[in-house]
Amino acid sequence: MGNEFTSDAVVGIECHVELNTNTKLFCSCPRKGTEEPNSRCCEICLGHPGSKPSVNKKAIEFALKLCLATNSKIAKELVFSRKSYFYPDLAKNFQITQYEMPLGSNGEIKLPGKAIKLKRIHLEEDPASMVHSGSYVLVDYNRSGNPLVEIVTEPVMESAQEARDFMKQLITVLEYLEIFDINNCVIKADVNVSVRESGYSRVEVKNITGFKEIERAVNYEVQRQKHEAKDGKKAMQETRGWDADKGMTFPMRQKESEEDYGYIIEPDLAVIDITDDFVGKIKLAMPEMADEKLRKFLDEHGIEETTANVIAKDRKLAKMYEEVIKEVDRELASKWIRRELPRVLNYQKKSLEESNIEPKHMISLLKLIQHGKITEKTGQQLINMLGEAPFDVDEHVKKEGLSAVSDxxxxxxxxxxxxxxxxxxxxxxxxxxxxxxxxxxxxxxxxxxxxxxxxxxxxxxxxxxx
Amino acid sequence: MNAIEETKRINDEYNFFNEICEVKPSGKGKLSGYYVSVKDCIVVKDVESRSGSAILSGYKPVFDATVVKMIKEEGGTIIGKTAQDEFGFGSFSVNVGKGMKIPLNPIDKERSCGGSSGGAAGFTKKAPFKHIAIAESTGGSIVCPASFCGVYGLCPTYGLVSRYGLMDYASSLDKIGVMAKRIDEIALGLSVIAGHDEKDATSATAKKEDYGLQLSKGVKGMKIGIIKESLGKGTDREISKKVMEKIKVLEEKGVTIKEVPLPLNAKYSLAAYYLIAMCEASTNLAKYCGMRYGKHAELKGGFDEYFSSVRSANFGDEVKRRIIMGTFARMTGFRDAYYIKALKARTMMIEEYRKAFMEFDALISPTMPVIAPKFSEIKKMSPLQNYMMDILGVGPNLAGMPHISCPAGEKEGMPIGIMVTGNQFEEGKIIRIAKALENGQ
Structure with a gap:
């Protein structure tokens, strides 16, 4: 393989994305809720003898949405396997995942000027979380059984920057599909990195949490490998961990990287047929994705390119924009939704939902500006106030006498x-x-x-x- | 003497139970007035359930198995957890967990009850009150002990009865079934426990049926195949003779009998069965590690050392043997040659059965090639000889076909069993045939 590469660095990503379902993958415990340890679990996610998994249909639907959005080939059957290894965070000492036949394969995520090929997309359960506490390790099964999709790219990215662009685009796709919520879903990755100087000897970096960390880890690893090669150290294939606090990768024990998982078909779950009918229904309900929106904003609305990009990338901003332009000039709306709205949210450290700013607020505000009833300066003051807590803009302007003085x-x-x-x-x-x-x-x-x-x-x- | 005291008295003599209890019914129905024993591997809420293993000492389940719920709702009283080979790993109920007692054959205490549902069969024979046993079979664990103890034992189609609450041995093979003294009680018990359960993803969507209605239907006009390979080499001649006599009874009742070879099953079923069963078992048993429930030990060393120490100390030899072999057969490099090949062979054997059922209503063979062996004989057997005992019962288990063992006379005072196998979800037919055999006794 190594000889086929020509770029400076080669990066592949395997990431695990938590799906935004109400319940867990194999039982009806809530996926999110009280953080009191071990309060959201049952005999199934605790792996009690005699308990058996049943698949959450919503999770299948979510994973299929991602397969469709990435043009992946969808398997005819959903087959789960058992990945066996002993670890305290695994309730059954095996993880229910997919092995031989992933739900999706050969997909792609489009970046400007390049498509990142996806090897596979599959469903699996999250293990419990371990909390280190003095000389003990405590296990919290609240997370045990949460639904994850694993997305594996081909080793086709050429820099940390590209890895970051890929992750950003992936998150845009996930958010557009409404199967992932960056505020309450975890995203984790293992990356493999190699550089030309070492003859593309593959190093795997495990357990990176958060998409910003992924770029940091790749950056660090590319530099480290280049230095090692420069120092004349012999390159070797190895597995390393990522220490986010130190911003460094470190070698992991060989044992942890060479495990043999002894996969078998999960015999407690019947094979589920993925019918054309089922996929067809999901296809019909697919939202307009970021790419399509961008094209529309540029070609049909004629709004400025950078502005169109920023808005199209963020599903919530795009939705706001499309609502607001029903009554407001497109250029004015795009300008304010790209700049002023994110500025206020950023200042208030709120998401759009948390701020409760709705299209009607933006429409009132922007209409006043558009018709010269208030100045842009007054508009800025008003949106700042909306960021704190929304109110009826027209009424406020009237009451406070904020109308532009034209007398x-x-x-x-x-x-x-x-x-x-x-x-x-x-x-x-x-x-x-x-x-x-x-x-x-x-x-x-x-x-x-x-x-x-x-x-x-x-x-x-x-x-x-x- | 009340039923519980009676049960205790019998148990003191024969060790049929790992735990005796009295769980009252939650409703009234078909099983009102019946006492129901439950194999140890099926969980009963708040009653120590160990699947015959020391590693689950002290484990009191937090929920009822679906079948237990159904029994309670239909008026049955649960009287205890019957003895078995540890996790179902055996054919003689001698592989009991550390510190547990071996159940003794109700006819001759020197002999085995069979396994792995040995306690269930033995107590069914002895129970002096209205009783049904809920047993479980992975590769013949219902029909073998039923045959050795002289009672009826029915193992249904895979998926007919919910496995929710069954501590898994090999999930793609495990079935919960019934044992009773009479065929009408088998029909009664099956009518209660069969039915779809959304908590078991492998549960069939078949409609609930009253199998009691089958008892009066008769067998006239049926065509039954005698499995050719079951009466030859390896099967006790006296047993073959008795089985043939029983078949004559059916012929007299208007059944057409013809010999049918099942060469693939004869040759490969045992190997395929043990490979699949051990591979699945080695993963199913991974959860028992002294961490969340069951036997604990002093926390020492890393987690892997701790898990190993609990598992080493509390699993019996046969359990360790099957975990090691099962783990081996699914490792990279061996997986394709063993696990994957066994899955493919299984598909071919199911096909062989299907073909046979295109011609026949049911298939017949002896249940076991021998009568219940003495404990002294079992001690001399190698593990392979042990596994060979399952040769006749493994086929329908691997294919997921319903099968029943019916009493068919005696040899040296010990019971002989005749096994009737039906096509998937044709429990009704094998109950009719069993009824005809019962009348002919």
Whole structure:
């Protein structure tokens, strides 16, 4: 294999994504809920003798959505296998996963200018979590049996940057499908990394949690391998772990990397037929994906490219945009949804749902701006306030008298006052220094509490002074 | 004397039970007035359930198996957990867990009850009150002891009876069935426990049936095949003779009899069965490691050392043998040659049965090639000779076909069994044939 590579570095990713289902993969315990240890488990996810798994249909549906969105070939049957190894976090000392026949194969995730090939997509259960506490390890089975999809790419990425782009795009796809929620679902990865200098000798880095960590780990590993090669160290195939605190990979015991899992077909689960009918129904319910939205925003709406990209990548922003443009100018809407809305959410450290800002709020706000009823500056103040807690924008503007001042006698009055208060600036202007009058504009803006339009004020000042 | 005291008295003499209890019914119905014993591997809430293994000492299940729930709802009283080979690994109930007692044959205490549902069969023979035993078969564990103890034992089609709550031996082979003194009680018991269960993904969607209705239907016009290989080399001549006499009874009742060879089953069923069973068992038993339930030990060393120490100390030799062999057969490099090949062979053997059932309503053979052996004889047998005992019963188990052992006379005072195998979900037919055999006694 190694000889086929030509790039500087070669990266492949195997990632595990927690699916956003209500219940676990093989029992009806809630997937999320109280964090009290071992409170969300039953005889099945605790592996009690006599208990048997039953498959969560929703999880199959979710995994099939991902297969469809990535153009994967879908298996005719869903067959689970037992992956056997002894570990305290495994309730049965085997994990129910898929082996011979993954649900999806030969798919791809499209990046600009390149498609990342996917070897396989399959379903499996999450083990329990282990909590290290002094000289003991405590096991919490709340997570035991949560549904995961494993996504395995071909070794086709050429840098940490590309690995990051892939992960970002994958998350966009997952979020568009509404099968994953970055706020409550875990994403983990094992990556394999090799560099040209070592003759592409493959190193596997295990147990990386969070997609930002994936880029860090790949970056570190590429640099480490290059240094090792430069120092003349002989490259070897090995398995390493990722220490996020230190930002370093470290060698793992050989035993952990060479395990033989002795897979057998899971005999407690009947083979489930994946019928064309079932897949067809899911296909019909597939949402418009990010790529299609981007194309639409660019070609049909004619909005600026970077803005279109930012909005299309985020399902929630895209949804907001599409709602808002039903009543608001597209360019104005896209500008505000790309910049102002994320700025406020970021400042408030809230997700869009948490903020409770709805399309109706944005529509009211942007309509006022579009029709010159309020200034952009007032608009910014209003969206800041919406970020704290939404309210009826129109009513608020009316009540607080925030409408842009268009009464020319009022503005004229303010201008006259300003000319009196800043004789020096007026002198300078008269002497030919155009910009000096800006000082007076500032005074008027202050007097009008920002409600005057600066262009109107400047015009008036010039008229009065000349 | 009440039933529980009676049971205790019998148990003191024969060791049929690992645990005696009295779990009252939750409703009234078909089993009102019946006492029901449950094989140790089937969980009963709050009653120590060990599957015959020391590693589950002290384990009181947190839920009822689906069959136990059904029995309670139909008015049955659960009287205890019957003795068995540890996790079902044996044909004589001598491979009992550490510290447990071997059940003795109700007719001759020097002999085995058969296995692995030995306690169930022995107590069925002895029970002095209305009783049905809930037993379990993976590769013949119902018909073998039924034959050795002289009672009826029916193992249904795979999937007809829910396995939810059955501590797995080999999940793709395990079936829960019934034992009783009379065929009508078999029909009664099966009518109660059969039926779809959404908690068992391998449970069939067959409609619930009253098998009692089959008893009066008769066998006239049926065509039954005698399995050619079952009466030749390896089967006791006296047993073959008695079985042929029984077949004559059927002929007199209007059944057409013809010999049918099942060469693939004769040659490969035992090997395929043991490979699949051991591979699955080695994973099913992995959960027993002294961590979440059952026997614990002092926490020392790493988790792998701890798990090994608990498993070494509490599993019996046969359990260890099957875990090691099963693990070996599914490892990279051997997996294709053993596990995968056995799965393929199984498919071919099911096909062989299917073909036979295109011509025949049922198939007949002796249940066991011998009468219940003495404990002194069993001691001299090698593991392979032990496994060979299952030769006749393994076929229908591997293929998931329903089969029943019926009493068919005696040799040296010990019972002989005749086995009737039917096509999948044709329990009704084999019950009719068993009824005809009972009348002919």
């Amino acid at each position: 020319s006698s009022q503005i004229e009055q303010f201008c006259k006052e300003a000319i009196k208060e800043a004789p020096k600036a007026v002198e300078e202007y008269k002497a030919g220094k155009e910009k000096a009058l800006n000082f007076c504009v500032g005074i008027v803006m202050k007097k009008s509490k920002g409600k005057a339009k600066p262009e109107t004020v400047m015009e008036m000042l010039k008229k009065l002074v000349d």
